[in-house]
Amino acid sequence: MPSEEVERRLREAYEKDFHFEDGHVLGSMCSKPEELAVKYHALFSEANLGNRGLYPGTAMLEDELISDISELVHLRNGWGQFVGGGTEANITAMWIARNLSGKKKILAPESAHFSMKKAADLLGMELVDVPLDDGYRMDADALESRIEEDVAAVMGVAGSTELGTVDPIDEISGIAGDIFLHVDAAFGGMVLPFLEELGIWRGNWDFRVEGVDSMSLDLHKMGMATVPSGILLLRNREYVGPISVESPYLTTERNIGLAGTRPSGAVAGAYAAIKSMGREGYRDIVRRCMDNTRYLVEKMWAVGFEPVIEPVTNVVAFRTDDAERIRAEMDRKGWKISVIRRPRAIRIVVMPYVTKEVIEQFTEVLSDALKSL
């Protein structure tokens, strides 16, 4: 097919997609990557850290980024790797926990991301739900009553998908003792450190808690990097032993982790974003997102919606028994929101592209939509 025709079709497809900049996407945790991230992702598009010896430059970038992100979440002398995203990081952490312990049970809050179900099924493990407390955080007492001999891992969430809540990681660690403890900070990892710096929120949720063994953290969510910029961090480099295989025909003797070929343009992209924005840049973004989250809550009260909880991060849900109908009606009007089931609510992620102006438009359209329900 002539290139012109191919390009025409691609542009046509592009027009059909929703774009964050249109401002009508209110239910995604991904972000429009920084321009510089896209540029350097493209330049490094042939790199493959699965064959690390060929890419000493990209490997250097990865090491430096892992070091920066480790510092952000207070990990010292640990180990980390770029992965495909939070799901792969969660699966890999559970894979490690299972292989280290020889045990099969995972204790996870009811608010855990659905990737934990995948992880358990893939790995032949058993996912045990731990109920939540009134604040929709893992209930520590309920966790304690479920600790048994056969537990391979306990996991907590730092920035839950549905409500943006943070589990009491220090309390959980106290209860888990020597059991492998994983923190899913896929969303919160690039939010909570800045909430702390801004003095908006304080918590003991990262590697400062000595019992934390691993963490997932996505830079393509609040990190303004390109997909796939997932990161898996481990307290101890030796944890990778049981998930490595021999790779005789590559430039390294052992291949670590789940993926073979590793998408590495994203590493350069993330480097461009993280380094050029700096902590200050991210702090500003988080400040703005939290301002806008409060603004949204205010506007939603005016339309008659109560938030399920006072938002901790820039994820907020509003109670309504009509969640599914509202979602469908807003969809017809070209607005993409999402729903959660417990409690029944509509959910909005106040990403950087969800500006005050977008919020005003949204609440107006919503107010209209409610009349026709």
Next chain:
Amino acid sequence: MPSEEVERRLREAYEKDFHFEDGHVLGSMCSKPEELAVKYHALFSEANLGNRGLYPGTAMLEDELISDISELVHLRNGWGQFVGGGTEANITAMWIARNLSGKKKILAPESAHFSMKKAADLLGMELVDVPLDDGYRMDADALESRIEEDVAAVMGVAGSTELGTVDPIDEISGIAGDIFLHVDAAFGGMVLPFLEELGIWRGNWDFRVEGVDSMSLDLHKMGMATVPSGILLLRNREYVGPISVESPYLTTERNIGLAGTRPSGAVAGAYAAIKSMGREGYRDIVRRCMDNTRYLVEKMWAVGFEPVIEPVTNVVAFRTDDAERIRAEMDRKGWKISVIRRPRAIRIVVMPYVTKEVIEQFTEVLSDALKSL
């Protein structure tokens, strides 16, 4: 950090990497993506098919590509999905086979990619090696003797990593009967159809064989697309049932496969490559690679190396007990080749950037290197 400094560092890192265009990379199965692929990957960099409802345009591109590639490998009314690469596709296929059968054993040729070890370990399955015949293909008799009640899957390779060989898939299928049969065509999938069209090789290795249930095929290898452009193809859409989980807060009710967020710029990139090159473009590339493979064999004979087998695809290995020392010495001279262990040999993948000129330079440098060993 100022953008200029960030960009300076990124360019410095880029210079440290090996690049396919330098022509000194002779052991990688990845390729320099088409320029148009890189361009459209970048344009679609915010797309995420893990949340398909937001990206109807990208979803359309994926459907069309899956349909094109299905046709190429003679799959009708099947199902397919872009995935992170051959490893993820192999893992997912074994995940399906295990969940459909409730069984644990995988029969795979000794030549299977190391991702099969990962798959077996992750999934709690048992990988049973099936010996190879004189041509380094899975030995059908050996397979037959290993068929038992508890086999979840049989897998064969179409374009092996070490020697580029193709297992006798039709024979294997006859022996496997109703057992789930997976074909790893990560490399061969974009080579073998064109070898057939060119009349260079003929084999019954794809979905023409009725017993084949799934296939992995990478477009970032011989497809000139960007990483990650892995594809998993399934004979039957219903196979995804046991690997789907509920995803209430996304735009689709169920999330299928291993990944959550799915890197989807690569889908647009692959579309650009596949559509603009067309079958004719790929046929030309394969013809050239095979010409150059023959040229390499000729030149290597002159230096005193015998190929392990007459190459079937553009992967070729040369016997030598000094493989590891030769690899190290060539490494010092800035050439990246790889080694295999059984038989001891050095291995070269004649990708499109490995031109006749590169081959001439390489054999000269190798000839020199041998003197100092």
